Every structure is written in structure tokens, then in C-alpha cells.
Amino acid sequence: IHNGRVWYDHTKPWVTHASLQTSDMNGGVRFRAKYQKPVIYDECKYEGNIPQGWGNLTAREMTQRFWLGTLSGCYVGHGETYKHPQDILWWSKGGVLHGQSPQRIQWLKDFMAQAPPFHELQPLGDDKGRFVLAKPGDYYLVYCLNTRPQTIELAGDRPYKLDLIDPWTMTVTPVGSARPGSFAVTAPRADTVFRFSRYAPDEPIRPEARIQASPTAGQPPLVVGFKAVTDAARVEWDFGDGTKSTAREVQHTFVQPGMHSVTLTVSEPNGATAVAYAQIVTERDVSQPIVRVGFATNEMPAPKLHGTARRGPGGELVLPAGPPWGWVQVGDAPIEDLRGLQSLTIMGWLRPDSLQTGSGGNRIVFCLNRDGDGIDLVCLADGRLRLAINQWPDDVRNDSSPGKLVAGKWTFFAVTYDASRSQDSVHWYFSPALDAPRPAEVKLDRTTSYNHGPVGTDLRGLAIGNFNETMHSFGLDRQFRGALRGLQIFGSRLAERGAFGLEAILRHCQ
Structure with a gap:
């Protein structure tokens, strides 16, 4: 029984299974508990590239949803909606599949055929993002x-x-x-x-592998010493940059900033193997911005304006109120240097022409993966700002004071976040409301105690002034309604270095 906005009562005794049109993959265990019968995600949206939100999942997202549904003890349906020059959507007309998820769905089916029977497996996760299936x-x-x-x-x-x-x-x-x-x-x-x-009672135990590495973080060029902790006969290192080694103790120099995944593979003559992983972090120059947009020159990564978004005379990004709305895409892909930030500072000038907001507030900075990894900076109807890290902000209480943004006026703001602190981890700074951007006194507004860990590595593309593409299907009326100028994001993967103090903020205030 296919549902729209209203769901059928699947608890009725004659209903053999609950067939649900929903993309709430967290809800699988909840649906099973509620209906006490098999649950089918008959439409969790489709792999494709059409404008409609129900038909533009990536192949990776489609594959992920099959796994999440399976580990919730449910069943998931597939569909495909790629544009075609002859207007042939597989979803409605069949034909040839062009996506990359079907072969991975088949692989999942074959993989689960090697597991204990599905009816013997129990979903042990929850409806908050934990997915465990077990006997x-x-x-x-x-x-x-x-x-x-x-x-x-x-x-x-x-x-x-x-x-x-x-x-x-x-x-x-x-x-x-x-x-x-x-x-x-x-x-x-x-x-x-x-x-x-x-293990079976007489099955040989695999070798063990552990990595000792020191140091694990620093500025490049960073020389790291590695030791393979294992009794296995052979070892092989892969440092992620094309360099390999078979020494049990080895040094490697990381010359580029970033998050480097190091793999140690150990093996025995009988073919038994084991693998260990380590992550080495090399820091960029934190005094240089990761993102710099809303300037007349030297923006990075290059922004692309969509919809009604346009440029102002000083390079500011102008987002007029009203449909069809607009947004600014920063770069062509998720920004690597935002992944894994332990601390960060976002600053710039804001001029709301209206403080009327869409549901939940208007977006200033948004790189969440839907409601998961990433950053979300929101403007609320009473002139407050709110910062959320790796989560949807509606239930977050990490706000500036009300009234900091005033319709028709320019205000400089800065917010810092430090995941290494449990108390006073967020600092909010503001200038007075002004007729135009100019050198101004900037003061600490308040501190808040909010910590949701480092910025997640599975973030998505950065949008300024609105949602990124992961949330476009929910509408674009959560657009910031006004102008943004001199917006910069700084950050560090090493403790508190990316959470600037007032003196550093003033140096970058333009």
C-alpha cells in the first residue's frame, strides 16, 4: 500500500507487510517495532539526476540506503531516474539501467547470502544513526x-x-x-x-597487526616514525601517496597538508592476513582562510551563483528575498580542508534585508550531508545566529544573543568553535549595526558550551546563503535574505589553533 503524506495503518491484521514511501533510514528499527511485520522501503528516493528531490540520489547514496535498510532488518526497493536524450526514465519506462548502484546492490545480496539466514538476524541498532545487524x-x-x-x-x-x-x-x-x-x-x-x-573451534587465529606512530600530527614536512607491532612473517606499509615499504620500522615524510591514511598489512606463509590503519594529520597554515568569498578579488574556492543570487558593487553576495530564490556554490566538490577540523572560525559581514525566515531559519553557511556531517550556520527571525556541527540545528541550543542582526544594517560577526573543550567551546563576536562595512569595534557577545566533535569527514559541498544540493528537495526558502560580504572560514585539525581570539579576528576583519 503506497503512501503519500498520510500513511496507511499497517498494523491491521490482514496486512502482510508494511510498504513505506520514506527516506527515513534511521527509522527502520522503529517501523519494525511499530508494525511487527516485514518492512519494505518501497521508495527511499531514486538514483538519478532529475531536478525533483525524489530522483537525484547519487549511486553512493542509493547503495548506502540499501545497506542501512538491510542492517535495520528491512527490505529496500531500487529505482533509477537519470535524464535521457529520448526522455526515457527507467523509473517509468524501463529499459537499460545506467546507474552504478545496481551491481553493488547485487553484491550486497550475494554478501548477505553468505550470512546466517535473514530471519535469524536481529537489528540491534537504534533510530539515531546506529546500524547493527546480528545473530x-x-x-x-x-x-x-x-x-x-x-x-x-x-x-x-x-x-x-x-x-x-x-x-x-x-x-x-x-x-x-x-x-x-x-x-x-x-x-x-x-x-x-x-x-x-x-571462529570455528579448530580454526587458526589470524595474525594481529597494530601500528605505533609518532608523531601523528604536525606541520609539513612531517617526519613520522612507524613500527609494525606483529608476530607475522611479512609486513607491508602503504602510506597513501604511492610510497610503500616492507620494513618493520620505517620513517616517512608527509610533505602535503591533509589527513593521510596509512595501511599496514601483515601476512603469514599460510596466507592468513590482517590489516591495521593509522591516520596522520599534517596542518595547513591556519592564518590563511580555507574559504574566502564575497570579495571583489581573490576568492577561493571559486564561487558559482545560482538562481537569483547576484553580485553587489563591492563583490558582496546578494540574495534577494522571494522565489525562485538563490544560492552560492563554493567549489565543485566538498572542500577537503573542512573535513576533520577540530577548531574553526567563521567571520564576515551580514546585511539582512529581511529577518523573515523559512522553517528553522535561514542559512549562512551550509555543508551538512543532509542532517549529518558538516557545518550549519543559521540566522533566526529574532536576529540570533546559531551554529550546528554534524547535526540538524533545530534542537541545538548554541546561539548568539538575540537582536545581533538588524534588517537593513551591516554587522560584522565571528563565531569560533573548539572541539577540544567541553566548556565555553563557542565564542560569538559582533560589531554594532552599521550603515556600511567599515572599521568598527568588535566585542565578545557570549560564550556557549556546545561540543559535537570535530567536523565530520563525510560532509558535502559548501553552499553560502542557502542549502546545498543534499537538501534542495526540501525547498530553497531557507535562504538568507540580504547580502554577505568578506565571508571567511579558518580552521585547524590540531586542537584549538583554528578558534581565533579577538586579536586575530580583528586582523582579518575587512
């Missing part, structure tokens, strides 16, 4: 949406084989072993799965 004491699958650590309780008294599954590359990599009890895993990248399968 306790025998088999566990843990989906990692991001690289934050997760802990799983492994039942029984025998160890488990531990494998890393990559749903996109369709690969299974032996990682090592896990002992029963509480066990923590950290994914080397987003959208990976850990599989725990119990």
Missing part, C-alpha cells in the same frame, strides 16, 4: 556512517574474525580478530562495515 554470539555487522568510534558487545566465549567491508568498492579485507566482550572499532573512512564472525 548474537555468532555474527555481527556494524555500519560506520563516519569515522567516529563505535563499541559493540560480542557475546560468547570464543574470539571473532574481524573483516572490513567496503560497500562501494565491493571488497572484503581481513582486519584481524576480536575477543568477546566490549570491543571498539574505528572505521578508516566513512560508509564502511565491520563484520564479526565467530
Whole structure:
């Protein structure tokens, strides 16, 4: 029974299964508990590139939704809506599939055929982004949406084989072993799965692999010493830049700033292998902005104006109120240097022409992955600003004082965030409301205690003044209604260095 806005009562006894049109992948365990029968996501949106929000998932997003539905103990339906020169949408007319998710969905089907029978597996996750499917004491699958650590309780008294599954590359990599009890895993990248399968009584135990690295962070060129902690016969290092080594102890120099994934693979003559991962962070010059837009010259990454967005005479970005609305895309892809920031500073000049807002407030900076990893800076109807990291902001209480933005006036603002602090981790700064941008006194407005970790690595493209494309299907009326000038984002992956004090903020105030 296909639903629109109103859902049928699937609890009726004659209904054999709940067939749901929804993209709420967190809700799988909740739907199962509510209806007490099989749950099918008959439309979780489609892989494609049409303008409608229900038909423009990427292949990666479509693949992810199949895994999330499966690990919630549900079933997921596929559809495809790529534009075609002869106006043939597979979704409505069939024909040839052009997307990249079908082969990965088939791989998932084959993968699950090697697991215990589906009816014996229990979803042990929740409706808040944790996805675990298990036959306790025998088999566990843990989906990692991001690289934050997760802990799983492994039942029984025998160890488990531990494998890393990559749903996109369709690969299974032996990682090592896990002992029963509480066990923590950290994914080397987003959208990976850990599989725990119990050793048979006489099955040989895989070798163990651990990495000792020092230092693990610093400014390039950074010389790091590595040691393979293992009894395995052979070791091989992959430093992620094309360089490899077979030495048990080795030094490597990282010359470029970024987040570097190092892989250690160990093996025995009988073919048994294990893998360990380490992340090395090399810092860029934090005094230089990661993002610089709303200037007459030297913007970076290059912005693209969409819809009604236009330039003002001083290079400012102007976003007029009213449909069809506008937005500014910064760069052609997610900005690498925003990933994993431990601390950051966002600053610039704002002139709201109207403080009327769409539902939940108007966006100033937005690079969330829908409601997940990324940054969301929002203007509210009473002139407050709100900052959210890696989460949807509606329930966040991390605000400036009200009345800081005034319709028709320019105000300089700066907000800093430091994930290394549990208290007073956010600082809000403002100038008085002015007729035009000019040198002005900037004062601390308030501090707040808000910490939602480093900026997630699975963020999406940066939009200024509105949603990015992950949220366009929800409408563009959450647009900032006015002008933005001299907007800059600074940040650091090393503790507090990217959260500027007032003196540094004033140096960059233009």
C-alpha cells in the first residue's frame, strides 16, 4: 500500500507487510517495532539526476540506503531516474539501467547470502544513526556512517574474525580478530562495515597487526616514525601517496597538508592476513582562510551563483528575498580542508534585508550531508545566529544573543568553535549595526558550551546563503535574505589553533 503524506495503518491484521514511501533510514528499527511485520522501503528516493528531490540520489547514496535498510532488518526497493536524450526514465519506462548502484546492490545480496539466514538476524541498532545487524554470539555487522568510534558487545566465549567491508568498492579485507566482550572499532573512512564472525573451534587465529606512530600530527614536512607491532612473517606499509615499504620500522615524510591514511598489512606463509590503519594529520597554515568569498578579488574556492543570487558593487553576495530564490556554490566538490577540523572560525559581514525566515531559519553557511556531517550556520527571525556541527540545528541550543542582526544594517560577526573543550567551546563576536562595512569595534557577545566533535569527514559541498544540493528537495526558502560580504572560514585539525581570539579576528576583519 503506497503512501503519500498520510500513511496507511499497517498494523491491521490482514496486512502482510508494511510498504513505506520514506527516506527515513534511521527509522527502520522503529517501523519494525511499530508494525511487527516485514518492512519494505518501497521508495527511499531514486538514483538519478532529475531536478525533483525524489530522483537525484547519487549511486553512493542509493547503495548506502540499501545497506542501512538491510542492517535495520528491512527490505529496500531500487529505482533509477537519470535524464535521457529520448526522455526515457527507467523509473517509468524501463529499459537499460545506467546507474552504478545496481551491481553493488547485487553484491550486497550475494554478501548477505553468505550470512546466517535473514530471519535469524536481529537489528540491534537504534533510530539515531546506529546500524547493527546480528545473530548474537555468532555474527555481527556494524555500519560506520563516519569515522567516529563505535563499541559493540560480542557475546560468547570464543574470539571473532574481524573483516572490513567496503560497500562501494565491493571488497572484503581481513582486519584481524576480536575477543568477546566490549570491543571498539574505528572505521578508516566513512560508509564502511565491520563484520564479526565467530571462529570455528579448530580454526587458526589470524595474525594481529597494530601500528605505533609518532608523531601523528604536525606541520609539513612531517617526519613520522612507524613500527609494525606483529608476530607475522611479512609486513607491508602503504602510506597513501604511492610510497610503500616492507620494513618493520620505517620513517616517512608527509610533505602535503591533509589527513593521510596509512595501511599496514601483515601476512603469514599460510596466507592468513590482517590489516591495521593509522591516520596522520599534517596542518595547513591556519592564518590563511580555507574559504574566502564575497570579495571583489581573490576568492577561493571559486564561487558559482545560482538562481537569483547576484553580485553587489563591492563583490558582496546578494540574495534577494522571494522565489525562485538563490544560492552560492563554493567549489565543485566538498572542500577537503573542512573535513576533520577540530577548531574553526567563521567571520564576515551580514546585511539582512529581511529577518523573515523559512522553517528553522535561514542559512549562512551550509555543508551538512543532509542532517549529518558538516557545518550549519543559521540566522533566526529574532536576529540570533546559531551554529550546528554534524547535526540538524533545530534542537541545538548554541546561539548568539538575540537582536545581533538588524534588517537593513551591516554587522560584522565571528563565531569560533573548539572541539577540544567541553566548556565555553563557542565564542560569538559582533560589531554594532552599521550603515556600511567599515572599521568598527568588535566585542565578545557570549560564550556557549556546545561540543559535537570535530567536523565530520563525510560532509558535502559548501553552499553560502542557502542549502546545498543534499537538501534542495526540501525547498530553497531557507535562504538568507540580504547580502554577505568578506565571508571567511579558518580552521585547524590540531586542537584549538583554528578558534581565533579577538586579536586575530580583528586582523582579518575587512
